[in-house]
Amino acid sequence: MEVKVAILADNISGMPPFKAEHGLSVWLEVDGRSFLWDVGQSDVALHNANILGIDLRAVEGIGLSHGHLDHAGGLAPMLYACGPKKIYTHPVAWAPRYMVFGDVKRFAGIPLRKDACETMCSGIEMSRGPVEVMPDVWLTGEVPRVTDFEGPEPMLFIEKDGELVPDPFDDDQALVVKRPDGCVVLTGCAHSGLVNILKHVADAYGPVKAVCGGTHLGMGAPVSKVEATMDFLEEILPDRMIINHCTGSIVMSRMLDRFGERFIPGTTGMMLPL
Ligand SMILES: [Fe+2]
Numbered sequence: 508m509e510v511k512v513a514i515l516a517d518n519i520s521g522m523p524p525f526k527a528e529h530g531l532s533v534w535l536e537v538d539g540r541s542f543l544w545d546v547g548q549s550d551v552a553l554h555n556a557n558i559l560g561i562d563l564r565a566v567e568g569i570g571l572s573h574g575h576l577d578h579a580g581g582l583a584p585m586l587y588a589c590g591p592k593k594i595y596t597h598p599v600a601w602a603p604r605y606m607v608f609g610d611v612k613r614f615a616g617i618p619l620r621k622d623a624c625e626t627m628c629s630g631i632e633m634s635r636g637p638v639e640v641m642p643d644v645w646l647t648g649e650v651p652r653v654t655d656f657e658g659p660e661p662m663l664f665i666e667k668d669g670e671l672v673p674d675p676f677d678d679d680q681a682l683v684v685k686r687p688d689g690c691v692v693l694t695g696c697a698h699s700g701l702v703n704i705l706k707h708v709a710d711a712y713g714p715v716k717a718v719c720g721g722t723h724l725g726m727g728a729p730v731s732k733v734e735a736t737m738d739f740l741e742e743i744l745p746d747r748m749i750i751n752h753c754t755g756s757i758v759m760s761r762m763l764d765r766f767g768e769r770f771i772p773g774t775t776g777m778m779l780p781l
């Protein structure tokens with residue numbers, strides 16, 4: 508089974524003319540069939556796909572890791588460019604989300620209304636559980652929380668019954684390619700916890716061979732969480748870790764030191780087999 512990814516949107520840019528933004532979008536190809544994992548915040552993914560010569564009209568669907576602006580803000584330009592595609596989300600992905608800094612509240616959810624999106628796509632499939640989107644390609648649905656060091660994050664809120672409450676990120680999910688030699692895992696922001704995600708994938712789909720995506724180990728991540736995550740990665744030791752998006756530069760550099768050639772700092776414009 509041949510698996511290839513291309514990073515279309517990410518916080519760090521490859522060499523010009525690739526562009527960067529705070530966001531994530533990954534194009535996935537499995538045995539010649541393609542799928543889109545998140546769409547970034549704007550039309551940056553389109554720009555970068557064009558440079559890479561990727562035909563977005565050929566993708567068989569679009570999966571959203573969760574309902575945040577930086578992963579789903581590009582839905583409207585993407586659907587105009589690639590034509591009506593099926594969109595896969597958790598139902599909670601469409602709830603209003605906010606970042607709150609003291610008295611300041613900023614919208615952080617999907618800017619395209621769900622009813623407007625329905626007029627542009629070929630259907631929205633919402634599921635709390637796993638969904639197979641192409642042969643042996645799964646969206647995990649909800650990720651069980653089993654670690655004691657990965658939990659809710661300050662500043663991130665969701666609107667429930669008209670009230671803002673800390674966001675439990677019930678919608679945060681991963682994409683898994685179930686390959687005979689082990690799984691390829693794509694994460695979004697990993698709000699449910701990278702270790703929770705990888706433990707769930709190992710339990711439900713098999714050993715993890717490669718990981719690509721965000722970790723939510725940014726500059727403010729507790730050192731204990733960073734250490735525990737790296738210890739777990741060392742335990743399962745995937746062959747490839749392409750880490751990007753919401754991962755701080757210090758954590759990236761520590762991972763590079765610890766995992767050597769298994770670790771690849773992701774940038775836009777990167778296209779490689781996994
Ligand atoms: Fe997020």
Ligand SMILES: [Fe+2]
Pocket residue numbers: 530531575577578695696721752753
């Ligand atoms: Fe994110």
